[in-house]
Structure formats: structure tokens, C-alpha cells
Amino acid sequence: MSDLLRLATAGSVDDGKSTLVGRLLYDTKSVLADTLDAVHRASADRGLTTPDLSLLVDGLRSEREQGITIDVAYRYFATPKRSFVLADTPGHVQYTRNTVTGASTAQLGVLLVDARKGVIEQTRRHAAVLALLGVPRLVLAVNKIDLVDFDEVTFSRIAKEFTAHATALGYAEDAVVEIPVSALAGDNVVERSTRTPWYDGPTLLEHLESVPVEPDAHDAPFRFPVQYVIRPRTAEHPDYRGYAGQVAAGTVRVGDEIAVLPAGLRSTVTGIDTADGPLPEASSGQSVTLLLAHDLDISRGDLISAAGDQPTVTDEFEATVCWLSEKALTPGARVLVKHGTRTVQAIVTELRTRFDEQKLASTDAPGSLSLNEIGQVAVRTAEPIPVDDYAKDRRTGAFLVIDAADGSTLAAGLVGAPLPEVDGVESCTEGGDAAQPDSHALVSPGP
Template identity: 45%
Template sequence: MEVLKIATAGSVDDGKSTLIGRLLYDTKSLTTDKLEAIEKSSRKKGLDYLDFSLATDGLVAEREQGITIDVAHIYFSTKKKSYIIADTPGHVEYTRNMVTGASTSQISIILIDARKGVIEQTQRHFFINNLLRLKEVVVAVNKMDLVNYSEDVFNEIVSEFKKIQEESEYKDQKVTFIPVSALWGENIAKASTNMEWYTGNTVLDHLENINAEDFQKSTQTRFPVQTVIRPKTEDHRDFRGYAGKLNGGNLKVGESVTVLPSLTSSRIKEIYFFDKKYVEASSGSSVTITLEDDINITRGDTLVKSDEVAESFKNLRSTICWMDSKSLVPGAKYLLQHNTNRILTKIDSIETLKIGNYDAGEINSNLQINQIGQVTLKLSKNIYADTYENNPENGRFILIDPATNTTAGVGFINSLNI
């Protein structure tokens, strides 16, 4: 069955968790025991309605404060498709968790409180969606019940949002606006009777009509080797297979491939998935590949089609979203993880990010937690990369602090030559 991965975004108290809880309730995805637990907790909080945010705010600290601290992954399905929703936090201080949730999603739902309109967090989240190149955004203007279901208020917000959309440097996404009340379930799965001026789809109908396959961008094939499989058993004494996940495009038996970074070439002899051999494997498959020639390949190497060799770089220009409490400063050294490869890198410069008219915040040559900036890096060894725009899987990386081992930031490669 088709799977659609969705991230929610929006500021604190815009009703993200409530919207998801409502979707679950209206699609009958909340089982009796879960519903009883929500009823009990809602009563305990002194509410006379069901607090659906309790369906997704799974941590004690979240329920206590009524906020979302970290991503929750929620699963439900209709007859048409399966959904995975990453319910992400709205607080600026949890932006890193918002990026974590959005990074594995195909589309996003941005919530706006109808009483507040487009605010800084809306712009920030829309910017992150664009940075991730999400092709489809649903803007749910929530709490319409608190503005008397006013069409004027809705239209005002739509035009405000369209302004930031026009200023955005990424133009390929589709934006759909829906007026809703998540609390009362209006235009979530059921059409509202209080907003007859709105003739568009409910949120659920809109999601049902999205074709998830449209989001799979076919790019050049990259096969980062995770591990070499050498059983050395009687049946497979000379077997030497390269295990990995195929990114971007396909691979076929007989095709000429080049190993990066050694630039040696060979042909694909076999493509295994478990005990079966295939003529061709499509993008996204985890397979084991054997080659015609015995060449030296280890974890961190990447197989590509010989006529699609990526370029080699010693410096990178990238957009980095910083996720660590220890600020990023010029001269600092980090481990850069690019696919299965880890190399040392040194931060060269950090500048204020200027993309379109978006103001990501003034950077005084250091990047603090949850800030996004323009960073140039020097690499200890060449890497064969692409820009995130051209080949997302081969155009992104994480920075690991070698002292604390934490994932300190995520980077999107903008250009390889500085």
C-alpha cells in the first residue's frame, strides 16, 4: 500500500498535536483503550472535551506542560493509503527536533493560529521545508472557531503567506490553504458546516488525493557501500559482495560501474537480495552486489555508473542547521558523515544565510543551537558529493562532535567549489 510521510509544523499551541489526534479519531484509528486513556487524562486536567494532543504527546514532561518536546511518529491508515506523521515541536528551542521529524517526511502541514496569522515561526518552518525541498505544503489555518469562522481573516492569512512564498528561493512546491478547527474536527476529516464559503477539500481528502510517487525524484545512482560480505563458507568460498542501499536511481547486471574515490572500474556481475538474484534493482533497495573483477572496496566507498561519476571536492559550501548546545565556531574540527563515509573537517567560515528575502538571523561568525547559517568547510580528504538540489542523498551530511560523539548539525551542500 502507498505510504505518505507527513511532518507537522507550526508554533507552540497552534494545535499540531490536536490536529493529528483529530485525524486519528475521525479515521477511527484510536482504539478503545487509547481513547479511554485520553478521556481519563482529559478529565484529570479538568477539561470538558477530549484533549486529542494526549494521543501523541507521549512523554510525561510533554503532557505536564501541554507542549511537544520531541518528534512522535504516528501511524494510521485509510482504505487508500498508510500514513506516517512526524508530530514535531513548535518551540524555537526544539527546532533541531523539528528538523529531525521533517527530514524523513515527503510533505508538511504548517499550522497557523487564525488569531495570530503568519508569525516568525511560520516563516522559519516554511524556510526549513524549503531547505529540505519538500514539494508539497498544506497550510492549515486553525482555530477558525475563535475568529467566528471569518472568511476575511482566512483570506488575509493566505495573502500574507503568499508573500513569503513569493520571496522564497525554492519555487517548486505546491501550497494548499485549508481553514480548520482541529479541536472540533472541522475540515479535518469532515467538512465544516460553519464555513460554507470554503469549497475546497478537507485535510484528509487532500492527503488522500496526493500521489506519494510524485515525490520520488530520480537522480544519478549512488551506491554507498555499508559493508563487505565475505562468508568464506564451503558454498561461498570466494563470494565477495558489497552490501548497501541504492540511492537515486537503479543498477543493472552488466553495467559498468566506477568506485569512488579509487576511480577503479568494473562491471556488475550479480545483484542479490537474500538468496535471489535480480537483473535490476530499483532505487531504495538494500541489496548485495558482486563485481566481475576483484577490486579493493571498503565501507565508505561509493559505486556509481561509470558515465555518472560525481565530482571530487576538498572544500564545501553548505547550509547548516546547528543542533548542539556547544556553538559552531570557525576553526573547530568535526567528523563529517557523508553516507557511510566519515572524515575530519575544519570549519572555515560562518556567515549569515541570505536566501531570497528570508532572514535566518544575523550570525556573528558563530552558529548557536537551532540557528541556520552559511558555512564553508575544509575537508581532510576529498569527497565525491553532489549538491543537495541535484542529488539529496549524496548532497547532505551530519557533523559529529568527536569529543562528545553527539550529532551536532546537519548540512546541505550548496556548491562544491568555493
């Protein structure tokens, strides 16, 4: 079992995400005394008799004033069994881009719903985004169960509806767990509630501590986007030439043969330097400087990879994008694509399919993609770039679409991720007749 779990929370506005996270931090004694004192003071200023635990997460002044979460709030806590990195993402539709950011590295997603409202549009949208990003496991926290008198029938109905939606997106039933909770009162968050005797599953924390976690990408093929070329040209190091960056995937060792892409140059790793001294090897997530046997023409934006397992170098590829801009995407749009440390000019040559995450249906050849819509597109870049399928490598299979005019982020893209066609749900052409569904899945979340 991994000793670190990366998770992201998502849900609609006022479902209680921040309160749930605050409850986790509070009940696991992961809050500093001065922070807790500040929360007590802020709660008293609002006329509350008990601390508002959501204030432990909502750090922006505008969030505290409005009682909402806008930014992605990252929190770190630990229990004797496991350490956690938690991303609390916004609930508002216009901040779906932040949900994409928070979930992009998550190994588990915690989706909240209000027990009084059940599964709603934003719940289905967030589930689709988590599936699209390849988050392998989901927890549905049916919050505010106290406000429906801890009713088992209500919980069962919501759990059944959500499980059906999640499995239609490609999740296995054992990858989805439903838990009735009250974040405000603490029922089934850290401590088991006596008010839900009909529930015999784990508390949220018990599940987080025990859920199987796929290992980080240490065993994936080696990928290293070059961020900076170091050439000090000092008397002590007149010939030093190193390539600095963060290992995106896999492991590299001194003596390994590597390829430099997109040029296709080859060399051997002769050294791995860090601020703390040289290393014999480096793995995913480590920031290092690589030394090579040959003096090659390498610059920022190049990708150093395992020589025996290289990504595809291409100037044309298909991808699934989550459109994050109020300015609609239309065929022929000229944009910038940021992949790793390289940014290139590109054209979205075709909109292949638009996916309706509410109906789990797709529309062929849509005329546009609007804010928060998901679709499959064809992209042509001005120069070749080395890409992996997202299913193979989440880091080198992902990219950003950027507005060349103002530098704003337009979309998050995943190379090669097909959209789903769900059995029993027809796809159709824009304004045309229904077409036969096929069995493509949005992702393969895996076990």
C-alpha cells in the same frame, strides 16, 4: 499519482499539531481499540469529558505530563486512496533539530498557526527550514478557527501573509494551500465544516489524498553507500564477497557498470542478494547486498555509483547549514562531517553568509552562526568524499556536522544550496553598508 505520501507537521508551541494529527488518525479510523481506550482513560484522569486526541501522538511520558511534543513522532495511516507516513515535529525553538529530521524526507509540509496569533516568528523559521530542505509543497492549516468565530477576514489575512513569505522563499503560489481548521472539533480536517461556508477549498484529508507527489528517487543516478562488507569464509561460500547497504537513490540492475568512490575503481554488478533471495534489480530504499565482478578493495564508507553519472569527488565544497547547537560556529572550527556511511575530519574554513528567515535578508561574512541560524559555509575535509548537489539528490547531497569531542550533532548541511536574496530586501555586511540583492533562491521546490 504516488500511492504513498510522506508529510511532516510543524508549527509553534500550542498551535495544535498533535491534536490535528490525532484527529486525522481518529477520523480515518486508524487507531487501534486498545490505544483509543488508553487515551480515553488518560483523558478522564485529567478531568476531560472528551478524549484528548493529542495523546495519540505524544508518546513520551514527559510529553504527556507537560502536554508538549519533544521527539519526532512518526505515524502511519491509510485511506482507500493513499497511504501516509507522517512525522509530527516539535514546536519549541530548541527542538528545531527534530524538525529538520522529520522534514528531511517529506514530500509535503503541514504548517500550523493559531488563528488568534497568525504568522509568528516560529512559523517563518519553519517555512524557511522546509524550503531549505527542498520540501516541494506546503499546507498552511489555520487552526483554532472556531476561537475567532470562523471569521473569513482573519483567515484571509493570515493566508495572504503566509503566501507572501512562502513565495519569497521560492515556492510557487500553486504549491501553497491554506485551509481553515479546528483540530479539536474536526472542522475541515476530514469532514467539511458547515461553519465555514465562505471556504470552498478541500478539507485537509482531501488535499492530502489528491496532492501531486513527485516520485521517489528511483530515476535518479544510482547511489549506494556501503555499510558493511560481507565475507562469510565458509566451506559453502569460500569466495563470497558482498557489499551491503541501502540504495540511497536510483536503480541498479545485474549487469550494470558501476564506479566505487572515492577511489574511482570500476566493476560490473553480477548479483543482487537479499534475505529473501536474489533480485534482478533494486531501487531507492531497498536494503541489499551487491556482488561485483572484480575483487576490489572496498570498505564501509565507500560509495558505489552509476559509472556513467558519478557524484563529484572533492575535499572542498560550499554548503548551507542549519546550526543546531548552543555552541556557536566560528570560522576555522574543526569538526567531523558524516556523509552517507563515511565520517571524516573537516574544517569550516569560512562563513560566507547568514540568512535571516524572519526578514528574508542575508548578512555577508558573519562572525558566527548561533543556535537555529542558517548560513552558507565553505568546508574542507581531510580526505576527498563523493558528494552531489542537494538539489540533484537529497540523500547524497546532505550531511551532518558532528562535534569531534563528544559526538553530538552540531548541524545539518546541504551541499551547494545557496541562500536566497529576496527582491526588495537588502543584504548587508556585518555592521556595514547594504549590498545589492541577487536572485539566488534557497531551493527550487519545483512543481
